[in-house]
Amino acid sequence: MAEQKQKRMTRQKKLIYEILCSTKSHPTADWIYEQARKQIPDISLGTVYRNLQVMREEGRILELSYGKNQSRFDGNPKPHYHFVCEKCGRVLDFDPDVPLVSEDILAAAPGMVKYHRLECYGICHDCLQ
Amino acid sequence: MAEQKQKRMTRQKKLIYEILCSTKSHPTADWIYEQARKQIPDISLGTVYRNLQVMREEGRILELSYGKNQSRFDGNPKPHYHFVCEKCGRVLDFDPDVPLVSEDILAAAPGMVKYHRLECYGICHDCLQ
DNA sequence: ATAGGTGCAAATGTTTTGCTGTCAA
DNA sequence: TTGACAGCAAAACATTTGCACCTAT
Numbered sequence: 171m172a173e174q175k176q177k178r179m180t181r182q183k184k185l186i187y188e189i190l191c192s193t194k195s196h197p198t199a200d201w202i203y204e205q206a207r208k209q210i211p212d213i214s215l216g217t218v219y220r221n222l223q224v225m226r227e228e229g230r231i232l233e234l235s236y237g238k239n240q241s242r243f244d245g246n247p248k249p250h251y252h253f254v255c256e257k258c259g260r261v262l263d264f265d266p267d268v269p270l271v272s273e274d275i276l277a278a279a280p281g282m283v284k285y286h287r288l289e290c291y292g293i294c295h296d297c298l299q
Numbered sequence: 300m301a302e303q304k305q306k307r308m309t310r311q312k313k314l315i316y317e318i319l320c321s322t323k324s325h326p327t328a329d330w331i332y333e334q335a336r337k338q339i340p341d342i343s344l345g346t347v348y349r350n351l352q353v354m355r356e357e358g359r360i361l362e363l364s365y366g367k368n369q370s371r372f373d374g375n376p377k378p379h380y381h382f383v384c385e386k387c388g389r390v391l392d393f394d395p396d397v398p399l400v401s402e403d404i405l406a407a408a409p410g411m412v413k414y415h416r417l418e419c420y421g422i423c424h425d426c427l428q
Numbered sequence: 429a430t431a432g433g434t435g436c437a438a439a440t441g442t443t444t445t446g447c448t449g450t451c452a453a
Numbered sequence: 454t455t456g457a458c459a460g461c462a463a464a465a466c467a468t469t470t471g472c473a474c475c476t477a478t
Contacts, residue, residue, distance in 0.1 A: 178452055178457060199443080214460045219443060221458095235366045238468070240442065253408045268407040271400055271417065278397040279382045281423035288400065288417050294410035307477055309433060328468080343435045348468060350433095367443070369467060 177228070182206070182213055183221045190222075190231060191245035196252075196261040198240040234261065236289075249285060255294035262294060306357070311335070311342055312350045319360060320374035325381075325390040327369040363390065365418075378414060384423035391423055 189205045190197065197205075203218045222243055225231045232244040236254060242261055251264040276283045318334045319326065326334075332347045351372055354360045361373040365383065371390055380393040405412045 180452070180458065182459070212460070214462095216444075216461075217459055220445095223444090233366070235364055237362075237364045238370060238442090241367060251404070251408075253410055253412070255410060256413070262409045264404075264409070265407055268404055271404065275380070275393075275397055275400065275417070276419065278394055279380075279419050279421070280391045280393065281382055281384060281419075282421045282427060283382070283419045284385070284421040286417060286419040288404070288415060290405065290408050290410075290412045290415040292408070292411045292413040298411060307432060309477070311434070341435070343437095345436080345469075346434060349470095352469095367467090 177224065182210060182217050183224070185209055185213075186218055186221045187225060187230070187245070190243055193245075194263070196234060196242040196244050198242055200240060202243070236261070249287075251288040251290070253290045253292070253294065255297055256291055257293050257297040260294060306353065311339060311346050312353070314338055314342075315347055315350045316354060316359070316374070319372055322374075323392070325363060325371040325373050327371055329369060331372070365390075380417040380419070382419045382421070382423065384426055385420055386422050386426040389423060393419075 185206050186202060189202050199215070199218050199222055202222070203213070203215045206213045206218060222231065222233070226233050226243075229247055230245075232247055234242045234244055234252065236242065246263075248266070249270075250266055251268065253262045253264060254260075255262065271286060271288060276286065314335050315331060318331050328344070328347050328351055331351070332342070332344045335342050335347060351360065351362070355362050355372075358376055359374075361376055363371045363373060363381065365371065375392075377395070378399075379395055380397065382391045382393060383389075384391065400415060400417060405415065
């Protein structure tokens with residue numbers, strides 16, 4: 171089986187994780203980099219990308235991709251649905267209590283579904299006012 | 300209102316559309332480019348990208364993004380769900396008769412949903428055998 | 429005739445990687 | 454002590470764009 175290579179907890183990795191978990195936005199690597207520089211001024215963007223990739227592989231965070239833009243990251247690894255506002259550009263979480271997509275739909279897939287993503291696009295409540 | 304700028308039907312655009320509609324795979328711009336070169340040897344990749352973008356804006360085709368990899372394109376503009384096989388890498392369509400995600404879920408979104416995407420990941424029937 | 433499209437190549441923007449020095453365990 | 458990780462900068466990769474020429478209308 172795929173043995174986990176030993177991983178160290180560096181202060182850079184710890185900081186990146188703290189920044190990601192301290193926000194409810196779904197920040198880009200670049201935003202995390204800017205925040206991290208406030209604490210570790212000479213941290214590099216490559217380090218941010220490397221650690222985000224490692225933590226994604228560890229299952230501690232999620233990577234969300236929207237179009238060809240920068241990836242966004244989510245400190246909550248539990249599957250949940252997302253809403254992208256076309257006006258303000260924010261990515262919002264669905265209420266975690268919303269029921270998941272029905273088994274009927276997933277059963278109709280042309281294969282065995284391991285996980286799924288539901289992404290909704292529209293105008294968020296704030297922008298509708 | 301957003302007036303449509305007049306668009307020409309060039310042989311490049313026509314060919315790109317024909318190639319895209321003649322396959323059930325969900326090809327990348329690069330694959331379309333390779334196919335198109337068989338008919339118009341000096342067509343450029345930039346032209347392929349430009350026309351795919353125009354046709355997407357015209358609502359004639361769909362663009363599907365998966366992670367940071369190349370975008371894939373779909374000649375069927377009707378909303379439908381996709382299944383990504385993690386083994387063979389193919390992107391398969393759900394049966395078009397599968398019911399859509401329930402209104403209950405969409406109504407719980409933090410905004411007004413214009414459209415949604417459901418992407419399932421797993422192992423396709425062919426690879427399971 | 430002419431505005432919009434094409435080919436080409438350079439530019440862009442994001443993410444990855446090679447290298448060398450550093451530090452967590 | 455030492456191998457995994459950091460910083461740095463260059464490379465890689467998909468996609469976009471500027472420009473001069475071409476062509477569908």
